[in-house]
Amino acid sequence: MKLHELPDELHDLVHYSLKGGSEDFPEMRQFLGVTVRGDANLIWNKYKKLAKHEDKTAWREWVAQRKDSTAARREADEKRELLETRRRQIEERLLEAGWEAADLKFKPWSDGIQQWHELVEMPKQPRPLTDRVWKNLYAKLKPLLETNREERIExxxxxxxxxxxxxxxxxxxxxxxxxxxxxxxxxxxxxxxxxxxxxxxxxxxxxxxxxxxxxxxxxxxxxxxxxxxxxxxxxxxxxxxxxxxxxxxxxxxxxxxxxxxxxxxxxxxxxxxxxxxxxxxxxxxxxxxxxxxxxxxxxxxxxxxxxxxxxxxxxxxxxxxxxxxxxxxxxxxxxxxxxxxxxxxxxxxxxxxxxxxxxxxxxxxxxxxxxxxxxxxxxxxxxxxxxxxxxxxxxxxxxxxxxxxxxxxxxxxxxxxxxxxxxxxxxxxxxxxxxxxxxxxxxxxxxxxxxxxxxxxARVPVKMCKLCERKPIDLNVTLSIPRLEKHLLEVHNVNDPKPEVHYSLTLASMFGPSPGSDYExxxxxxxxxxxxxxxxxxxxxxxxxxxxxxxxxxxxxxxxxxxxxx
Structure with missing residues (x-):
């Protein structure tokens, strides 16, 4: 809805945008300003509700808070618009100077991405792009663009x-x-x-x-x-x-x-x-x-x-x-x-x-x-x-x-x-x-x-061959009792195996079965x-x-x- 459709006292309480106008002509804002109808109606209803109270303290505090909030948002919009306008002007001047559009696109891993961001995308104190400002800025941008072009060509x-x-x-x-x-x-x-x-x-x-x-x-x-x-x-x-x-x-x-x-x-x-x-x-x-x-x-x-x-x-x-x-x-x-x-x-x-x-x-x-x-x-x-x-x-x-x-x-x-x-x-x-x-x-x-x-x-009771542990054999042989007895007989010629001499209990593993058992x-x-x-x-x-x-x-x-x- 148009800003002029609202009472004058609400103009500083709602957020609006200017279409085709400028803040340089404040008297034109009510004719050029546009706001969201749903938001404006909510604010207008809240304004009327608080204004009916005999104690105007809450009303004044709310009005002050709305003015501050709207002003802050307006200021952020103006800064964003200034940054966008400034960025477009920089790109236009760079293209006129002979740079290609691809030279102006910095990859996230490019060496100059941080400096480009600080100088062009999001400077801390953006100023209008006068000839003097542009001369100083271009001196800083030129080496970044040269490096970025070389990287792109490579x-x-x-x-x-x-x-x-x-x-x-x-x-x-x-x-x-x-x-x-x-x-x-x-x-x-x-x-x-x-x-x-x-x-x-x-x-x-x-x-x-x-x-x-x-x-x-x-x-x-x-x-x-x-x-x-x-x-x-x-x-x-x-x-x-x-x-x-x-x-x-x-x-x-x-x-x-x-x-x-x-x-x-x-x-x-x-x-x-x-x-x-x-x-x-x-x-x-x-x-x-x-x-x-x-x-x-x-x-x-x-x-x-x-x-x-x-x-x-x-x-x-x-x-x-x-x-x-x-x-x-x-x-x-x-x-x-x-x-x-x-x-x-x-x-x-x-x-x-x-x-x-x-x-x-x-x-x-x-x-x-x-x-x-x-x-x-x-x-x-x-x-x-x-x-x-x-x-x-x-x-x-x-x-x-x-x-x-x-x-x-x-x-x-x-x-x-x-x-x-x-x-x-x-x-x-x-x-x-x-x-x-x-x-x-x-x-x-x-x-x-x-x-x-x-x-x-299946998980079965197991024992570990102590003879295969010895060097130079150096093997971990862990088997069920019947298989271990066969192993000891065939490999080590032991027909009467004894605990802690020929075999022992297995050690616990962090993720495997408990000591003394394993999958066979x-x-x-x-x-x-x-x-x-x-x-x-x-x-x-x-x-x-x-x-x-x-x-x-x-x-x-x-x-x-x-x-x-x-």
Missing amino acids: REYIKRKIRRRDWLEGVLYKLKRTEPPPLLKVKPRQSNSETLSSVFRSVTKRDVFPFVHDALKLPLIQQMNEDDIGIEEFREGIKEHQSKVEDFITDWQDKTRVYLVNLIQEEDREYSEILQPPKNMDLDAFARLSDDQKLLLRADSLFYVDTACFRTLMVDQPYDYGTALQTAYPSLPEYQPYDLGTEPVYEPEAPDLTVIHRYATAQEVARDLLEDLGKPNASFVEVNQLHYSCQRCHDKSARDWTSMLEHYINHKQIQAKVDKHASLLAEEGIVYRNVHDRSFSNDRPMIKPARRSSALG IEEPDEDNEEVEADNAPEEVPVEYYWPESSELEDEGEEEWAESDLQ
């Missing part, structure tokens, strides 16, 4: 660079998936679909294939990155030089495959059969595999990666050739503009393949286990579809292929330490027998295929589901890329476009 450059890299990685991914087909492919198993681990269990094995780290070193890629071209131009450049990219891929595959095969052939081993194909595999497809490819596909062709992050592990992790390459290659940094100014953005280079080594111990263990399974020449992808339980010790956990290898490697290392320090155990009369040694038992298998279960098991994993069910080859062709993957038009959009609003890269 962010945009990094964004373009990473988008080119990501698009190139997508091209390599599609080529890897379509040309040529997988070397081996097996059908997903029903038992694997019951567990989350099946999501991470590959059913295909492909030939070695270059990573984007390697492709970035191509001269044509380096030149396009130096020219800082957009995604569309970069895309066209790749398509124009597709033959060079294909030659690079072939050359990289040949060199890398030869390097890995030479590692495996260091032991100069003869194979009666290089590789046994999975059940029902297309024989023509199998015949197309080279001997080098077959050798790398074997379940006992294993490697370890010697990098800093893995040197603290007690047991080196065994890898097939594909996982070894993935592990050796460093991860690529994502676009994180808020990291600018703290650490330099880098592109990790392709590693020296000499960090990959033949894992002789793992190969020896794998061959024993494969012989035990009756699959001495099986492929890694086939045996890795199943879980296995150890049939030699107390630990009945269902493990995947590489985890079971680690289990046996660990006990092989313990045996080596026991042999090295045999006199220490002999002095205490402690016997340690490696039940995981293939020659330990002729009537018990080493492992068996097992169905993985998420069941925790039951023997898992045997998995008899066979692994079969999958001869069906693969679906062509969909490729995505960022279009040129969205390259310089705000970092939080990424737009994707679908592209046929053929």
